[in-house]
Amino acid sequence: MLVEVRDLKLSIGPVPILQGVRLGMDAGDIYGLLGPNGAGKSTTLSVLTGLRRAGSGAVNVLGLDPATQAQALRRRIGVLSEDSGFYGWMKARDYLRFMSSLYGLDLPAQQIEAQLERVGLPGASAHPVGAFSRGMKQRLGLARALLHKPELLILDEPTNGLDPRGRREIHDLLIDLSQHHGVGILLCTHLLDDVDRLCNRIGIIADGRSVVEGSLADLLATRTGAGRYRLRLRGDPPLPAALPEGVTLIASEGEWMHVALPANADPGQVWAALLAAGWDLVEIHNESGGLEDFYLDLTHKELTS
Amino acid sequence: MNSIRLIAAKETGELLGSGRGLGWLITLAVVLSAFSLLLVGSTELSLLDNAQAVYMVMGTITALGGLLAVVVGSDAIAGERERGTLVPLLLTPVSSTGIVLGKMGAQLAAWVAAYVVALPYLWAVGSSGQNLGAAVLYLALFGTPLVIGFGFYALGLSARLGNVRNAMLVALITLILAASPLVLGPSLRQSGIGKMFDAVNPFSAALNAFDSVVIDSDPFGMQIGRLGVVLAWLAVTALFARASARRLEGT
């Protein structure tokens, strides 16, 4: 496993902060870490990055113990923390060059420019970071996290401050990293739409404890017994008869189709079958009781128990 | 070592290239200018031996160097934390010791800059040439570990207290206490407690060495004990800074 956390506990003084967190992800996974404010998400990330020591429990990141092998670990992970600051007096390219040099890299100017372009900051290399907007700083932070080609990305609210187009661009970048470069991505966010679109695994923490943890599809499926999805198509859909076995068309609203999948169906295979059958899919949204309802339900139970 | 150099270069650029750093150097120059003009304009002060005038300028430079080290050191860790730039730095493969040494590299550069600014003033007041060369040498020999020690001390406080204002307050109080021999009269310094304080105070050791070499023309052999006090100060504060910075991770 890329990251494995079992029964993580941590107290700060007499105050218990983490009281049993578990987490597991493999290379290529995009893992969404969710939870109410103060649940312990950031503290969990601090332990994974070696900034805090676990009180007890097993923590393994890329085969390394963050408590004792932090420096070796940091060469292989990229982190974007929520309140990441920058040296405002530096130009963007100088900042990235400085940060990359701390990893022992001597990146040529073109590579720095390419990195900036990759995160949606073309032509910004000569501007002082202090003049960047919040969204631009988020992108710069992501560029910084990617400089040394990490195997694991740990991102805390990566789309903060981004407009919808910016969020989509970052999503595409993360999906590309995950699917085509095998980078594991641990995403800490409050934006359930982001989780819905990006994550294949999630963990929900409430009051310092893991409430649920595992495959997003499985978790949602267990909740409703069936997966309901909203599909947007380009053009007219083929006839319902063209639907794969077990897939039910619930409703159709213009370019939107509501379908239900059996509990044991692999959504990826269903979409592949639909595409093969001529369905021109543009968007797919999971509406299986809704991730939001799922999240709110679970965290409410945990907080009121 | 490369990462230490990189951090030192970045910090030095930020410190000396910014308005803040240049402002400090200008302030230092203005203070030294005011003191020098006082020597010219005040009949009593103008009667000081050149050696005594050089001694006073050396003490002033050392005190101002210590003040700059305290201000810069107090901001080194806590300031980065407050600005949000500490965590990204800690999350690089650079160790906390490397970060400390990098930041202290910038402190050293700042002291060197202050020292260079002070040299013309030493030359100007040391017109008789008595022990002027020794003054230049001993200011470097004693002033450097003393000032850098205060830098380490303030940086350690910055890491431990996590707050620039508190770190600066504690460091300034320590500096004022240490520099009190500059203003205490001989009778207080000769008391039992005064002598004990003088024996362990690195600032006193530096001032006494300046006095001994520049005014009394004493040889280096008589300064070894004092040099030991100053170097011990440097070592203790360096260890303090390193231990404090280590607490930043794995807490």
Next chain:
Amino acid sequence: MKHWILALAFACIGSMGLAHAQTAPRLSIALSPAPGNPPSPEMGNWMHFRSVVRNTGAAPAQSVVAWIGLVRVDAGHEQPMDLEDWSAHKAVVIPSLQPGQSFTTEWPMRLIQNGDYRVVISAAERHAQRLDSSPFVDLHVRVKPTVESRRILPVAIGVPLLLGLIAGLRLRRRA
């Protein structure tokens, strides 16, 4: 008879006092400027004074303290001077001075301020009832012009200006 006895008693008491006075130590102090002193001293010059304390009495003098005093006598500025910056050698103790014995002391002094002064050495036995002092040595200290402005002024003005110029150029380049 009674009168004779009273007269004799008074004579005895008087002669006892006279005898005590004659046997108590007496100090005579001479003060003179040292030969090598500058003839026309100015501020900053060092001067030396020499005092000779002699016991001219019939009894030894014990623990005699002698000290130097300086008083300024310029019209409108009359005051005793604090010798803090003028001299580090302000007093001397003579443990014992036999009748006829003398003790010589050198008194170095740096002339800190211009003006007219009177130098005096005072001395007293530790438990004496009166003070002995030397005659005054008068002293005129000339003003000394301000020093080394040729070196200090260019540096004191030039260095801040130069740094200010550098700062200005840097800020302009950044803007």
